[in-house]
Amino acid sequence: MLRVEALTKRYKTGDKALTDVSFDVPSGQVVGLIGPSGAGKSTLIRCVNRLVEPSSGKVFLGDREITRVGRGELRRVRRRIGMIFQEYALVERLTVMENVLSGRLGYVPFWRSFLRRFPQGDVDKAFALLDRVGLSDHVDKRADALSGGQRQRVGIARALEQDPELLLVDEPTASLDPKTSRQIMRLICEICRERGLPAIINIHDVLLAKMFVDRIVGLRAGRIVFDGPPDALDEEALTAIYGSEDWNAMRKEADETAKDAAEAADFEARAQAGAA
Incomplete structure (x- = not known):
């Protein structure tokens, strides 16, 4: 607490x-x-x-x-204390797995982190976390090749890798x-x-x-x-x-934005289904 x-x-x-x-x-x-x-x-x-x-x-x-x-x-x-940042704070040239494992830097000796030789238990935990956040297919992809949502998922997994x-x-x-x-x-x-x-x-x-x-x-x-x-x-x-502020007007505007986003997502899903 x-x-x-x-x-x-x-x-x-x-x-x-x-x-x-x-x-x-x-x-x-x-x-x-x-x-x-x-x-x-x-x-x-x-x-x-x-x-x-x-x-x-x-x-x-x-x-x-x-x-x-x-x-x-x-x-x-x-x-x-796990921290998740607005701008993701990932190392762009490292892979998704390497970024997640950086959550263990406070726990392992310097030589392990420098050589990227983390204990197998840490690696297994990272795989499990990446599966939980929906990135199990992106383990070896570089961080700079990810979308914004994927980067934030890596940040979540990295914070959880600390066992906060x-x-x-x-x-x-x-x-x-x-x-x-x-x-x-x-x-x-x-x-x-x-x-x-x-x-x-x-x-x-x-x-x-x-x-x-x-x-x-x-x-x-x-x-x-x-x-x-x-x-x-x-x-x-x-x-x-x-x-x-006119909160009712803002609420209506937000509802319309959410509706437009939902319709766009539905259109995209149907388009993908048709292409398949």
Whole structure:
């Protein structure tokens, strides 16, 4: 379980990115982190694994206080936290399998990683994960030959190769089309529930978040202004997070976009079936 207590991040300029942020994420729960640009969503995720150092507050993973460990111990703590990035963060010239196995770099001696001679158990686990994310036919393909959705699936498998106790996901669908975005969100949430893995997903698409996550935390100006189930995210809550807007009009526009995407996918499927 993740526990965040009164987390604050103040920059040298005096600006606050986060102010007294507190929440828990129990095992198996997927939390969608939403809010306008500059609300502090990415800063919060990076403070949890200390890619950004918080100014004050505490972060616990299980009984371990992450914010107290020194640099040497921090490397071992980060092995317990899987990270999935918006821009995939793959090594383009390496194969899919080699990218997934890089999730074990914190566990194996340097000579093994340098020679790419990972223990057979790690390799077997990587094969199983690639099968789970639907990439068993792409094991030897270079990362730069993959589509955006396939790259994100590699990123998911790599994070799981770490055997994490927490998953942090930063804008996993920002560069993907609507159909692929739904597939990726469904995959992440299913895997977290299968493994009892707590997760925080920083996501800009509110409707996508409502469709898949268990709970939504809304940030505005570095403070939590909403924390509840997706069905409680009504117009009042959205206004508190994003400010005044015609939410009904936006919802209709989003519904039309989803309908167009579904029709396009259906047309493509029928075209492929006809070609076969």
